[in-house]
Amino acid sequence: NQRWVLRKRPEADITAEHLELVTQPVPDLEDGQVLIRNIYLSLDPTHRLWMSDREQYLPPVQVGDVMRGGTLGVVEESRSDRFKAGDIVKPVVGGWEAFTVADGKMVRPVDRHPDIPLSAYMSVLGSTGITAYFGLLDIGNPQPGDTLVVSAAAGAVGSIVGQIGKLKGCRVVGIAGGPEKCRWLTDELGFDGAIDYRNDDVPASLDRLCPDGVDIQFENVGGDIMDAIYNRLNLNGRLSLCGMISRYNDEGVMPGPKDFGRVLMKRLTVKGFIVIDYQKRFPEALEALTEWVSKDQLKWKNHVVEGLDNALDGLSLLFTGGNDGKLMVRVSEE
Ligand code: NDP
Numbered sequence: 001n002q003r004w005v006l007r008k009r010p011e012a013d014i015t016a017e018h019l020e021l022v023t024q025p026v027p028d029l030e031d032g033q034v035l036i037r038n039i040y041l042s043l044d045p046t047h048r049l050w051m052s053d054r055e056q057y058l059p060p061v062q063v064g065d066v067m068r069g070g071t072l073g074v075v076e077e078s079r080s081d082r083f084k085a086g087d088i089v090k091p092v093v094g095g096w097e098a099f100t101v102a103d104g105k106m107v108r109p110v111d112r113h114p115d116i117p118l119s120a121y122m123s124v125l126g127s128t129g130i131t132a133y134f135g136l137l138d139i140g141n142p143q144p145g146d147t148l149v150v151s152a153a154a155g156a157v158g159s160i161v162g163q164i165g166k167l168k169g170c171r172v173v174g175i176a177g178g179p180e181k182c183r184w185l186t187d188e189l190g191f192d193g194a195i196d197y198r199n200d201d202v203p204a205s206l207d208r209l210c211p212d213g214v215d216i217q218f219e220n221v222g223g224d225i226m227d228a229i230y231n232r233l234n235l236n237g238r239l240s241l242c243g244m245i246s247r248y249n250d251e252g253v254m255p256g257p258k259d260f261g262r263v264l265m266k267r268l269t270v271k272g273f274i275v276i277d278y279q280k281r282f283p284e285a286l287e288a289l290t291e292w293v294s295k296d297q298l299k300w301k302n303h304v305v306e307g308l309d310n311a312l313d314g315l316s317l318l319f320t321g322g323n324d325g326k327l328m329v330r331v332s333e334e
Pocket residue numbers: 044045046127128131152153154155156157158175176177178181220221225241242243244245246247273274275276317318319320321322323325326327
């Protein structure tokens with residue numbers, strides 16, 4: 001079995017010294033277990049957090065352990081009465097590895113729609129779509145006519161958030177890096193405006209595109225971009241804090257908005273969330289997302305890196321904006 005093992009905790013950018021690809025035998029199955037051949041491995045910004053020992057929402061990966069990561073695969077062998085060979089599944093806890101051995105109770109079936117590509121279950125119909133769904137609808141509480149601003153808007157989560165916002169009748173502005181990503185948002189996804197933070201003046205562009213202020217901030221980035229949107233939040237505005245990717249490569253604290261008094265003066269609701277908080281409600285999100293996908297009301301892009309040996313280089317793309325859509329590794333053929 002090919003597996004990536006955490007060798008050293010990163011203090012800044014991830015490099016080759018932090019993760020090592022090793023070959024280990026696949027253990028024999030015990031009663032109740034299944035052997036899964038992984039087809040896709042999701043690469044997520046949170047992997048950088050799991051590699052560090054900062055305070056977080058799950059235990060960090062331990063040095064010497066296989067790197068944790070979401071996977072989708074096919075059951076090759078089963079000693080569980082829940083699954084048979086050929087079933088498409090996701091382990092609750094997957095890893096950066098070619099094969100996963102898991103207890104059948106810790107594996108979820110993938111209820112695949114025949115017309116939808118399997119890779120969609122790693123993005124728009126995976127935790128990406130579910131994150132967008134609950135982060136916007138539960139915390140953002142979008143109402144028709146609201147102005148919604150999304151950061152990392154051309155990314156996996158952000159692009160779905162903006163489209164759901166449009167479906168709910170919001171005016172949607174996205175912030176993304178580079179003219180091509182911005183064009184995709186306005187020309188293909190129907191965003192009302194897009195700001196290229198690499199070339200545009202973000203505060204001035206927000207003033208121009210959101211003349212009536214901002215009702216919902218869906219925050220993926222943190223730092224100056226977060227501050228610029230926050231400073232324009234209206235009375236009773238909502239800040240759904242999904243991520244702060246611009247700070248993940250620093251080991252220090254992740255600073256918040258400078259003017260915290262705005263929460264008081266404008267009666268803001270500021271709430272962080274982690275998608276796993278919503279585990280019991282995943283079916284609700286998947287039902288809605290599948291319907292939107294089937295009706296062509298949601299578009300998405302996947303960025304597929306070929307081969308498990310390229311996983312480490314692939315992960316860095318998230319921190320340079322080199323990914324164009326939901327980043328994942330094709331570990332083996334379907
Ligand atoms: P994306 O597909 O959005 O990829 C990350 C993008 O972030 C990059 O493409 C880049 O886009 C942007 N980015 C990276 N560094 C910076 C920076 N310094 N400044 C501005 N933009 C930057 O990844 P995901 O959709 O998987 O994740 C997006 C966010 O959602 C992350 O913060 C992640 O942690 C969070 N998340 C949270 C979850 C939760 O449960 N709370 C679940 C899943 C994700 P660009 O080219 O525009 O710069």
